[in-house]
Amino acid sequence: MxxxxxxxxxxxxxxxxxxxxxxxxxxxxxxxxxxxxxxxxxxxxxxxxxxxxxxxxxxxxxxxxxxxxxxxxxxxxxxxxxxxxxxxxxxxxxxxxxxGNLLQKGIRTLADIFIPILPAIVASGLLMGFNNLLANPGLFYEKSVLEVHTGIAGISQIINLAANAAFTFLPALIGWSAVKKFGGNPVLGIVLGLILVHPALMSAYDYAADPSKVKYWDVLGYKIEQVGYQGQVLPVLFAAFILAWFEKTLKKRIPDAVQLIFVSPIALILTTFLTFIVIGPLTMTGANWITDGVVYLFDVAPVLAGAVYAFISPLLVITGMHHLFLGVNLQMAGSLGYVTLWPIGDTVTLAQGTAALTMFFILKHNKKMKNIALTSSFTAWLGITEPAIYGVNLRYRYPFIAVMLASAVGSGFLAYFDVKATSIGVGGLFSFLSVFPKYWGVYFTGNALTIILTALITFLFFKSKRFKTEEVIHVEKIAS
Incomplete structure (x- = not known):
């Protein structure tokens, strides 16, 4: 001590x-x-x-x-x-x-909204993965575990219930976090999210399957679709901003003595009307365009899309821009039932750990850096990459470049085979738990390829004498 x-x-x-x-x-x-x-x-x-x-x-x-x-x-x-x-x-x-500029402020806002709800999303992804182990045939037996051991069917159903809860009520989670970030009452954010997935509304999934069955509200002759926003991200983000703005504006204009009676109901009902009439339809269309665009890109040029995404991911992490893709992954998980960006891009996590471990063997005479390299490699393989990135790989530059190159190859390989995961999960060695079991063979192969290439490229850069182990990159210029 x-x-x-x-x-x-x-x-x-x-x-x-x-x-x-x-x-x-x-x-x-x-x-x-x-x-x-x-x-x-x-x-x-x-x-x-x-x-x-x-x-x-x-x-x-x-x-x-x-x-x-x-x-x-x-x-x-x-x-x-x-x-x-x-x-x-x-x-x-x-x-x-x-x-910071407007883009940096926007990214920080998204990070502040999504990061608090990540534990629930990651837990759901892992539980879905565990349930997949029980429900998929060919993993342990010719049939699924549930078909062989029928007595545990109830256990699987309870696990599935717990796993799906975060995505079923995703707008409520985002509503809570977003309204809190925007300066409003987070409890109203929860209520707003629950309104958007109310069981009286037609599910967004049913609407996508057959829009002709939707019912309408007649408001002064204007027809409003009674559609829910299950699994949607953008609608609740914009609605949360409007709700917080209404609440703060009303508090400035309504006397303190009667704020409890008037502020919350007025803010909530105005936001609800605006959401179902304008915000919801417009942002849901935009969200679907984003999801369809990502899916289309991986359909048309999967290897290129996967390679480019992994190549730029390390740079996105040190600039904080990777938080932009949290919303895209959540949108995919909610609307499609799977994510592609997260499992394909997680090669970067393993590559950061591998590069740091390779530096452990390269840095023979620097005991402190050897210790940092060794410990940070293990934390990276468990999903926490910052010590490896800032403590080792960026410091010497060439391990970081090796990460970009090797993960691009590994992710291009995974994208070619269209690897999917149930949702965002824990990164690193245990990331496979969130990947659908039918992709495990390809997933392990792609990650092994990434690890081998990262170590090889790092070592070749070191031997090439192109970089000096004393060189340190100025992280401030990149990260700030």
Missing amino acids: SELKDSLSQIIQNIGGADNIESASNCVTRLRLVLNDKNQVNVKNLEKLDLVKGTFFASGQFQIIIGPGLVEKVYAEFIKQTGLKESTMTEVKETTRAK
Whole structure:
């Protein structure tokens, strides 16, 4: 514990002291700091500390990579030594929200909406994968496990119920998170989402199958379709924004004494009418265009589409733009019942871990970097790639380039065979659990190909003398 305290004292000293820190929070692997003057940071001294696995500036924050698990203890001691008030990630992001261009602000907004609901989505994906193990023939027996062991049918049905809940009520999850982000009452966001999937409405899936059976509301002679928005993302995002705007506007104009009576009902009913009349039909059409466009691209040129997506994915991660594809994946899972982008692009996760592990063998005389490379490779294979990206692969450049090249080949291979997953799942070695079992053979082959190529290309770059192991890329220029 005393060693941890000493390391924290040195970290604080090398970022300009406690007076230079405006706010601090932590995520799964990093301390995330908003500094008054980033020029006071001594990066070289910081990265000499055993506790520090790497540092970088991104989105107005100075981030210090510590590693999963340990970062929580480090943050607690950091708060104690600096005397700062504990802040959430959202509060720190709010401190930096004015920084960056319009695209960066939009991406951060999407991230703030989707990331809080990811645990539910990932859990659903894994449960769906587990249920697939029971329901698909040929995995353990010639028939499915359910057909051989009929007594566990009820277990499978309960698992399936739990697995489908997050997608059945996806608009409610997004409504809660989005309205909260936009400054409204998140409970109203839940209600809005539930309205959009109310059982009195015709299901979006039934509507897609046969639109002629839809019923209508007659509102002053205007016909409004009674259609639900199951599995939709864009309609509830726009509706949540409008709901939060109505709520905040009404609170400014209605006296405090009667706000409870008037604000929520008026905001909710106005948003509901606008959603079913304008927002829903328009955004649902746009969402379907996006989904159809992705599917079309992978139908027409699957290898090229998969290769390009994987090639740019590492760059998207360090710029934060990968959050744009969270919504696309959720839209596909909700409307199609499967996702393609996530399983095809997850080769990047394994490639980051493999590149870091290869650097463990290359960096023979740098004990600290060998340790960072080894530990970060394992965390990457378990789905947490930041230590490998910022601590090793970006630092030396050529492992990062190897990741881009090798994952492009692996993902092109997977795209050729049209690999699909039930939903977004946990990344890395256990990602196969969310992939439909009939694709497992191809999936394992594509990932093995990615791992072998990543190690080989990294080693060849090292041997080519084209890159020096002392070279460090300026992450700030890319990430911020």
